Amino acid sequence: MITLSSDFGWAYPAAMRGVIAARSDARMIDISHEFPRGDIRAAGFWLRELLPWFPPAVHLVVIDPGVGTERAVLALDAGDHVLVGPDNGVLIPVARTLDPDFDAYELETIDAASDTFHGRDVFAPLAAEIHGRAPQGLDTFSAVSSTDEWVDLSLPEPDIANDSAVGEIVVLDSFGNAITNVPGSFVQNDFGAEITVNGEPVSVERTYGAVDSGDRLVTVGSHGNVELAVRDGRGAAGFDVDVESAVRFSKRA
Amino acid sequence: MITLSSDFGWAYPAAMRGVIAARSDARMIDISHEFPRGDIRAAGFWLRELLPWFPPAVHLVVIDPGVGTERAVLALDAGDHVLVGPDNGVLIPVARTLDPDFDAYELETIDAASDTFHGRDVFAPLAAEIHGRAPQGLDTFSAVSSTDEWVDLSLPEPDIANDSAVGEIVVLDSFGNAITNVPGSFVQNDFGAEITVNGEPVSVERTYGAVDSGDRLVTVGSHGNVELAVRDGRGAAGFDVDVESAVRFSKRA
């Protein structure tokens, strides 16, 4: 199985599907091609949430604002999964989740037909080749070398105290929910109660349906993080926040 | 075969694909994940139009604005198809189309890892399990109980007379065509003629190409219903209507 992730939108992903289909019978599953363009941190967050649900697979990831520059091409051996993508940090959070002791390999890139579409010309052929060689490890490739030098990506850590937390918005989802980096455990005893969000009282609820349509709530999303939401609306607008906005939570005494 | 339908947009559907792929070799086909958010009536309409074209399958449907509340989880045995989704009415129109005598089962829900993403944590595992047990019927599950109490959904019925009809807009499609609940048979003898739509004359045509670019027309869409369209434009804007707008048709004597 090969999964495909990119920020390419509607047209270019088909070229990657074709390149893989021409070289491999592997089942292909699209993760999404609507990752926010060039946003390595957002993609790092979402891949960490999504890929661990899959069975063992080769995961092709092309969020690559540095395409054509000197950045390396990585393959990470993480548990039963292999992650293939650019060396810009996007693969690291999910690799750590899959296997804290993942092994990293730098791949000799093949000659690229273009300087602007390595997804098609470099990453997709490599993913197909890696899939075809399994279960041989990446260390059997002549064109790879083990490396300990790769670009790291750490998602921001919140400051958590007993009755307060300061975090930030990491991503918005497609519903407009604003997902913070504060773990859900911070509010685990507060369901049904109010806390303040940037100074304003908001109720903490297990489900969107617990408040009236249009009302704001604090909840714990499926990713396990505290999120700011509006029932049948967009949390980001309702709380006037965007990615990287600071969010201060305080429990009422 | 398992089909997937939701209103999740670009990111979350991948988690459902992963959960199913980890539990089943079933072929997966996406219906769409762009159903209008939380709009049970629109989803009920579209599923009724789309799913009957498929061969026997398990259809996973997650348009679920009540996620995490007390609403039940249903599996409907409808002809050779099984529909799995929330008990909010969204499954009913297509179930009736597939088999007017469909059987309904309420499923004991498994412990959900989250209160906000039952698509991933409840519905997808159930769909995979149901698919894996086929051709055993749903009545062989220990965790289900037959039920006659489920939330119904009836799409609105028009008032049809010989020379006039009063209906409403049920959905807009992605072209902006405004699809009414008036059956195409109402205009079957009027192709090439004019009728009035909310008092204004419009020609009835078999094809969009029969009028000039930018002109309005009444036609019968692929769903068999009367629709309001603008060639190369958006019918909803051209007729100044939206979902639930009343539409009055009158034939000229």
Added chain:
Amino acid sequence: MITLSSDFGWAYPAAMRGVIAARSDARMIDISHEFPRGDIRAAGFWLRELLPWFPPAVHLVVIDPGVGTERAVLALDAGDHVLVGPDNGVLIPVARTLDPDFDAYELETIDAASDTFHGRDVFAPLAAEIHGRAPQGLDTFSAVSSTDEWVDLSLPEPDIANDSAVGEIVVLDSFGNAITNVPGSFVQNDFGAEITVNGEPVSVERTYGAVDSGDRLVTVGSHGNVELAVRDGRGAAGFDVDVESAVRFSKRA
């Protein structure tokens, strides 16, 4: 393998997937269903860029603004590929790329259940049937006749001199890059230098990353054509151009 391309957006493609799945076990791969609505030239360009990366396949293409009118239904035998779609030119550029001597067949259309959705009622069943008969040629169908009369589509040709070129914007991609019809060879010796674009100096670069975020550049896209881009932005806006805008390039002495 059957690939699917259309301008249908989110809902209707599922009906085509169902029709094919009900008639064929063929693997289905979506190219895209977000082709610009009714834009035959843009679809002709993109299909020429995307489909040749695939292994032998039946390619179903439904960009069909003349649906329901008298336009014919074509199947083109182009190398190891078969292209199925309306006779409006959309299939021609990719057919020429796959095989300059492609053979064209006109298909007797089956009775259509609707006048507005031939993708579901005409093209999808034909694609499934053609796939099922392979490797028998199209000439073994009783319902086809060889034809030399089909609607042509030529993408516009630029005027190229030694130090200047006049072309036009053919399509915008989903990043907003404005793709011209000027071949990349025109700037192959100019990387790192400036040329003028409609009178204003812009640097020619191999990669987006070679300029600062927000800056304009001229580059050669993955399609091999000169494109106008803005790093982390939208080239069409940055250069104030749209599809069919004229673009004049001049090299500085």
